[in-house]
Amino acid sequence: MKPEEQSAGVIEEEETAEAPEAEREVREGDLPEDEERRLLDKTWGDKPGFRGWLASTNHKSIGKRFIITAFIFFLLGGILAVLMRIQLARPENTFLGPDLYNQIFTMHGTTMMFLFAVPVMEAFAIYLVPLMVGTRNIAFPRMVAFSYWIYLAGGVMLFVFFILNTGPDVGWFNYVPLSGPEFSPGKRINVWTQLVNFTEVSALGVAVAIITTIFKQRAPGLSLHRLPVFVWAMLVMSFMVVFAMPAVTMSSVLLTLDRLVGTHFFNPAEGGDPLLWQHLFWFFGHPEVYIILIPALGYIASIIQTFSRRKVFGYTALVLSMLSIGFISFGLWVHHMFTTGLPQLGSSFFSAASMMIAIPSGTQIFCWIATLWSGRPLFRSPLLFAIGFFFTFIMGGLSGVMVASASADLQLHDTFFVVAHFHYVLIGGAVFPLFAAFHYWFPKFTGRMLNEGLGKLTFWLMFTGFNLTFFPMHQLGLEGMPRRVYTYLPEMGWGNLNLLATTGGVVLTLGVLTFIVNALSSRRRGARAGDNPWGADTLDWGTTSPPPSYNFLRLPVVQGREALWARTEDAPFVEGLRSDCREVLITKTLDAEPDNKMVLPSPSLWPLVMALAVTATLIGVIFTPWALPAGMIPAAIALIGWGWPKRRDERCERKRVEEMSSEERRKEAARAQ
Amino acid sequence: MKKGSATIDVTGLPEFAFGNRGLMWWGVVGFLAIETTMLVTCFASYFYLRDRATDWPPPPTLLPDLLIPTVNLGLLLLSVVPIHLVSRAARRLDKRRALIWMTVGITMGIAFVAIRALEFRALNVSWDTNAYGSIVWLIIGVHTFHLASEVVETIVITLILAKGHTEPKYFVDLTDNALYWYFIVAIWIPCYVIVFLAPRFL
Amino acid sequence: MRAVGSKLRKRGWWQPALTFSFFILELAFLSGCRGAQSALDPAGPQAARIGRLWWLMFYVCSAVFLAVSIALLIAIFRERKGREKKKGDEPDTSPEPKRERLMTRIVAGAVGLTVVILFVFLITDFFTGRALYSHADPQALTIKITGQQWWWDVEYETEPASSIVHTANEIHIPTGQLVKFRLTSTDVIHSFWVPNLNGKKDLIPGHEITLTFQADRAGEYRGQCAEFCGYQHAHMAFTVVAEAPEKFYEWMNRQRAPSVEPTNDAERRGQQVFLSSPCIMCHSIRGTIAGGRIAPDLTHLASRKSIAAGTLPNTRGHLAGWITNSQEIKPGNHMPPVPLGPEDLQALLAYLESLK
Ligand code: HEA
Ligand code: HEA
Ligand code: CUA
């Protein structure tokens, strides 16, 4: 070992045993099947022990971690919601004071949006997209590992500060000037801006990895027009992340600068403008809600297709609808600002754009109804949740169209009507699909079936509880109850509906608890699932449950849009990838012709080290701007360690250029252009 | 898995590829998109704030100087030449040429970062004077941040190559890095126009 | 797989029935709501316009919801009749083209209908917006509202400027006239909202936004801050008192006058207490040296129905509680507790109560 690699060796995973194959290349088909499986598992699996766990770069390990972490944040956010509901159950309740209530609703919104909804969608993509496109790992696995750590660190930081009574307290969109240096001294808002930075860094890294995986790592034959709707959804979501999240990162930078070094972006006295914040935030914030919705539509697409036992009706329409929702959603942000005194014509434009989005949304709904209509629906809990999605999402979408009307929104804006709208679309349009997805993919994740009876109970409790909680809020809003009030006077007459909502919240909680019980008990004792318990069509069901670390013994070759349904008895498969190296097949962007191969990086602790360095920097910035330059140094060191070539990876690499003859070099170069 | 059924044998496929045939290129382009969006957000904020003000720059703030920024712009544009040559050499797996031009490029990059310090003074305004000062500092600051990290990154991959890690994939990295460099140069043009020229005629 | 599937097809008729009746119930919920702070009980043309738009959207959307729900329920349950039983659970990868074409046409029709409905909404919305933006004639009464953390500063912009009416948290307007509000803020963003009279508009520092409305019915309409503005956003209400023009102008004249002179010893002592305590740094009482501008004007405090931005009725007891420790009543508000002896307090209360 050279000295500079010795220090790296502390952090890098040591090679566990001398690989006897080290000298000889081992390719698929060279060994008997069980030996080959062992070798593949050694190549792709996590290294043993806690350190191996920390260093993992396997998309399924990271994906599972991501999902569980996001679900825990959902529970925390939900507990905060229940606290709010208790406070609002009666007028002039004193369960929570204003200070705590303000922190709690901010924490609830922030947790649900930044730490639950977006990450959980990305987490499903991390787990499922490589399986569905038929490859062995996600692109840039170290970056994905880093994204997980940084996300975890951000979430933990937020809750630690909250427990220390320094939780942000001005709402999840953090309007200036209230969040500016003058009206929010102290560190609370800095915690919020840094949390945003943590989660955006994480989301952006994952988005780039997903886009690359989808474009370059598809199994042969999986051309774009055969891509499952689920994968399209994840692709659209990732693109939206790439173009929306930078805006909120930038706005949180501006606010941090205003707060820490005295810039004047939002200070009207020095030429700044509070409305600039709103534009920047909502330019992100509106696409954000579709970033949450579109993956959920992807789950629904998979589930409807599987359980109506027919190929989905209107594939092209579904894909085009998703794409157009993606595009249009960047042109509607002003509908959150109808009350800020815009000129009428401007408002009308954004009203029109907002309503326009009902067209692709409706198209999807109609296509799915047609699918169910002409299919033979099988009533299992995933489908039940999907049907719950239809009722609630349509209701939420219709109230969305109502608030999209600039004139009606003057009454409805910032009232509980809007709270009702967005819980209908968020819980109806994202949480129900997510629970559908949990019920649907649980067998794939764990190899065990969830208990069907408990699954149905979960659904009915959640569905009833949800409607009891949020339906009355429409009426509360119309009766004049503003949102974000910690209490209200008895003579306002809002008490009973609020009590009803709180009761519903209890039922909803029971539903979530039932699910937890079901998941925990089925994980060990559930019926064995088999590879494809639902008779589904996508490639993820074409391997064992849970999938092996290398996903597929042989990469499949896709023969039709519904990959498994179209698979023939003598289906071809891919052969010739190395079994002793993390080699993946790279295919052409449009038609997925095999093109070249690449060796993915090995497990490493550097992403974790990097995440720690970035975490220290970001938390430092809460207290002093100097943390930024100071933090650059460890971050740069970690980045170099991350990228520096490792000896044992080179085993899988091509010959060095120096060792090639010039003839060979020319040939190699020509092949690679 | 039964052997003998139809298979697609990928044994002979190339193990590295330049441009959009490789994974790394997509990663770089993804981050370019992200960073472009960030800078465009800054530009949009600039014009928004301009629109809110009556005079630009708001008196008594002076116009920015032009000399040093223009010299620096020229230098940056010039740096495209060595980087292009690096990219060309890399595509031919020519280590020697790649290293030579890389060194030239890095030298220009360092010079550029050094002159950048003077450029901040050429703004004639501090970030905490008014919103105008804040936004021009921000634009240059964000660009400098990217520029500096790109120079560091370039140094690191040059070192990797110089240390004898000359597997073909590091040559692919050189071309992807060149792409990033082009981006840094290209995006500076609107930055320059907005920060140094726009106040003269807005 | 197959066996599981067919077993699952057994299900109770009550499930869809339950779902469905639930939604019918929900829709029935919304009719007939009344209240002193309700968008569904308009008291003027602006709120009525929005109300009409709302009801249009409500009925149309309810119909859409019902139609889509029924289609969905049929889609799910029609297969019970036993069609295509033979095929079992084998996936159908090449659906019958004739039916597909028919369904394509139906889906396209539904999308087309969606477009039409949206157009109707949009156009109605546009004309509603036009009606709301129509400007009051320049002679109309103009009231400047300045939002402050957590109360409302109210100035009637009448000529001459020296006799301007300055009050807080209670806005009187004449019925049957369009009134114009100029909205701004000196600290954070608030939002001015009287649901019975019109939609809300924000008060944004550095901006001035206008809102006009008219009350046709005399009455008291409660309004409340609708944009989160910190600690006491929940307690930032106000009242709009719409009264016949004669009564309104009487009120104006009373408000325009400086504060009444104390008439008895207690009040005189109370005035002394007021003027010699920190109160004057923040509050003003016209006709005395108290000229603070950062807290509600108290010149005619006793004429107002509530104190602390609609939090408490204006009674002697509540005033006493407020002055001794307003932080208990409205935690975090910007008025510090002012320690006063019991006699001083009683005198002060007597004085404040005299400020009709
Ligand atoms: C998953 C999240 C999600 C989704 C999908 C949506 C979907 C929509 N939203 Fe929503 N929205 C939020 C999350 C979401 N929203 C959140 C979180 C907020 C509040 C943020 C905050 O202030 O904290 C918000 C706020 C919000 C506002 C601002 C309200 C205000 O603050 O005053 C507006 C205004 O236009 C709006 C509109 C819409 C519209 C038009 C849709 C459309 O996409 C809906 C389209 C769907 C349908 C219409 C149903 C299906 C269609 C049919 C069955 C066809 C037939 C239909 C017709 C004929 C109409 N939303
Ligand atoms: C995806 C997003 C999401 C989700 C899922 C939810 C879920 C819920 N929300 Fe959410 N909400 C928002 C996003 C979301 N919310 C946002 C963005 C805001 C705006 C914030 C702002 O104004 O800034 C908001 C605001 C908001 C308000 C308005 C506050 C106000 O304006 O004053 C209310 C009030 O009732 C509320 C209630 C609820 C309830 C009851 C749930 C329920 O569905 C929660 C259900 C979950 C549970 C009940 C958890 C179950 C817990 C357990 C079972 C415990 C088990 C424990 C262990 C095993 C340890 N929310
Ligand atoms: Cu003022 Cu809310």
Ligand SMILES: [Cu+2]
């Ligand atoms: Cu929106």
